[in-house]
Amino acid sequence: MFTQTNKKSRQNIAQGTSIALDNGYPTRLNFYKDPPLLEISIEEFEQYALDRMQVLTTLLTAQMRNLTPEQLDRTMNEAIKKYMPMSSNRAQEATQDHQYERRKDHISHFILRLAYSRSQELRSWFLRAECALFRYRFDREVSSEQIRFIVSQNLSWKKVSDDDKRRLASELSASSFKTTQKVQEETYFEVDFEKVTGLVGRRQVYLKGGKAYVPMADQVDLVLDEFKGRLANALEVTGRALPRMDEDDRLMPVLNNINKQYLGREFTTSAIAGEIQAQDVDSLKVHMPPCMEHLHNEMRREKHLKHWGRMQYGLFLKGIGLSLEQALIFWQMAFEKLTPDQFNKQYAYNVRHSYGMEGKRTDYTPYSCRYIIQNNAPGPGDRHGCPFRHFSAPNQRAILAAHDVDDFDTEDIMSLAQGKHYQIACTRYYEVTRARMLGITDNLKGGSIHDGEGNVGMVASQESIEHPNQFFEQSFLLMKSRQSQGESVGPTDGQNGPSETPQPTIKGQYVYKKAGAGAQFSSNSNHDMEM
RNA sequence: GGCGGC
DNA sequence: GCCGCCAACATA
Ligand code: SF4
Numbered sequence: 001m002f003t004q005t006n007k008k009s010r011q012n013i014a015q016g017t018s019i020a021l022d023n024g025y026p027t028r029l030n031f032y033k034d035p036p037l038l039e040i041s042i043e044e045f046e047q048y049a050l051d052r053m054q055v056l057t058t059l060l061t062a063q064m065r066n067l068t069p070e071q072l073d074r075t076m077n078e079a080i081k082k083y084m085p086m087s088s089n090r091a092q093e094a095t096q097d098h099q100y101e102r103r104k105d106h107i108s109h110f111i112l113r114l115a116y117s118r119s120q121e122l123r124s125w126f127l128r129a130e131c132a133l134f135r136y137r138f139d140r141e142v143s144s145e146q147i148r149f150i151v152s153q154n155l156s157w158k159k160v161s162d163d164d165k166r167r168l169a170s171e172l173s174a175s176s177f178k179t180t181q182k183v184q185e186e187t188y189f190e191v192d193f194e195k196v197t198g199l200v201g202r203r204q205v206y207l208k209g210g211k212a213y214v215p216m217a218d219q220v221d222l223v224l225d226e227f228k229g230r231l232a233n234a235l236e237v238t239g240r241a242l243p244r245m246d247e248d249d250r251l252m253p254v255l256n257n258i259n260k261q262y263l264g265r266e267f268t269t270s271a272i273a274g275e276i277q278a279q280d281v282d283s284l285k286v287h288m289p290p291c292m293e294h295l296h297n298e299m300r301r302e303k304h305l306k307h308w309g310r311m312q313y314g315l316f317l318k319g320i321g322l323s324l325e326q327a328l329i330f331w332q333m334a335f336e337k338l339t340p341d342q343f344n345k346q347y348a349y350n351v352r353h354s355y356g357m358e359g360k361r362t363d364y365t366p367y368s369c370r371y372i373i374q375n376n377a378p379g380p381g382d383r384h385g386c387p388f389r390h391f392s393a394p395n396q397r398a399i400l401a402a403h404d405v406d407d408f409d410t411e412d413i414m415s416l417a418q419g420k421h422y423q424i425a426c427t428r429y430y431e432v433t434r435a436r437m438l439g440i441t442d443n444l445k446g447g448s449i450h451d452g453e454g455n456v457g458m459v460a461s462q463e464s465i466e467h468p469n470q471f472f473e474q475s476f477l478l479m480k481s482r483q484s485q486g487e488s489v490g491p492t493d494g495q496n497g498p499s500e501t502p503q504p505t506i507k508g509q510y511v512y513k514k515a516g517a518g519a520q521f522s523s524n525s526n527h528d529m530e531m
Numbered sequence: 532g533g534c535g536g537c
Numbered sequence: 538g539c540c541g542c543c544a545a546c547a548t549a
Binding site for chain 3: 197311315319345349350353354358359360362363364365366367368369370371466467468469470473
């Protein structure tokens with residue numbers, strides 16, 4: 001395809017069947033539809049591929065480390081500058097470089113496509129990597145360029161009419177945390193929901209009858225889906241054609257060497273927030289469900305937690321990415337009344353055991369909502385359990401009040417809890433409080449989320465909170481994605497969003513404020529077990 | 532917290 | 538009083 005002096009490619013170029021080189025790259029974005037047909041030396045061939053690999057791997061690992069948008073940009077800019085500079089159309093002096101840079105981008109993509117088409121595993125890695133890169137570039141392109149690209153590719157989706165928009169206004173506003181007002185101004189596309197699984201997964205899109213309603217702001221996802229689809233197909237095709245290419249003994253060794261690069265690969269650190277440090281836990285409190293936040297607050301207040309509290313909270317923390325090492329530090333510091341060796345004697349073993357480092361070595365999963373609600377009802381002095389299930393009504397109200405839940409929502413949640421729909425109450429709590437964190441203060445009421453049956457939709461899905469860690473992850477990712485979209489984070493700000501090294505929360509911010517409330521929590525009356 | 536060992 | 542060992546299970 002693109003070896004050196006190859007009669008065929010010369011011919012093609014001559015015939016003009018390939019893309020014209022001079023103005024072949026109007027934008028930095030590229031769907032890589034046609035392979036480049038040109039001459040290139042083996043050395044260049046390999047160098048191009050390796051350079052692109054650098055960019056792809058930096059991006060993927062940077063993403064996995066959950067850096068702040070700023071940190072991510074910084075590391076990416078470094079890598080891009082070094083390995084694959086791509087100047088924009090605005091830098092007019094360098095119009096010559098445009099074509100060179102974009103050509104390199106084009107070629108290197110195709111080399112890797114070849115190198116990574118051999119096995120399913122390689123293909124899916126490459127697909128992920130390229131999608132990430134495409135998205136990264138697209139997001140950072142000015143909108144005029146984005147549009148130019150979309151138009152040039154003849155991409156278009158069905159727009160939602162104003163009438164339909166009015167009809168769906170409340171659903172749309174609920175799913176996107178936007179006011180109905182904003183919904184009217186926004187352009188929406190109606191597409192098959194398979195096309196935007198990303199958005200669906202993040203629950204940021206309204207679904208109905210197999211269709212997803214995607215706001216203009218999330219158009220990237222549509223473009224990306226197109227990109228992904230095409231590339232996936234292309235990879236399959238190349239993969240099938242590859243065996244017949246073995247004759248080209250010049251290339252195969254090089255290609256195989258290239259995809260070896262990827263061996264520094266997949267490590268399954270499932271932790272959403274990355275490696276969390278003991279001192280970072282406080283700043284992550286904003287993403288925790290009420291049960292865990294309560295445990296945390298009480299632990300800070302009493303410098304202690306009883307057995308089931310440690311169990312419930314400790315496993316939860318492990319689930320959000322606190323390593324064993326950090327956990328030991330965390331608990332040691334939390335129980336500040338104890339000397340280090342008192343601590344080691346009484347608690348260290350159990351911490352290690354929970355992390356699968358003692359005895360049978362089981363790496364225990366954090367407790368699910370069902371487990372917390374059904375087992376180990378808290379007794380006097382206990383701080384664990386599910387607030388919606390185990391706390392007295394006044395204490396429940398205090399929690400809601402401490403989070404600025406308004407009267408309407410408070411009553412709603414209270415009645416759900418009293419109706420024994422604990423997880424639904426929690427889901428509603430999630431929605432209301434997250435909306436507030438995003439700065440949405442109105443219009444998430446009545447019909448929008450709360451339908452007639454007393455059933456609650458979890459932002460565009462009909463699911464509910466099933467697991468404390470799900471609550472956390474969902475909230476964490478939601479804030480992360482909103483933040484990187486450059487949207488302002490609302491009034492309850494002051495917590496710095498997810499970052500590699502979160503700063504401690506401003507002291508007192510979320511401790512139960514308004515004198516009197518505190519007393520309620522430290523009292524031992526917060527367990528009215530209903531059978 | 533439970534079980535178990537000295 | 539000293540110590541070991543156990544439990545859990547969402548999810549895309
Ligand atoms: S429903 Fe689950 S997550 Fe929410 S408070 Fe109860 S236990 Fe915690």
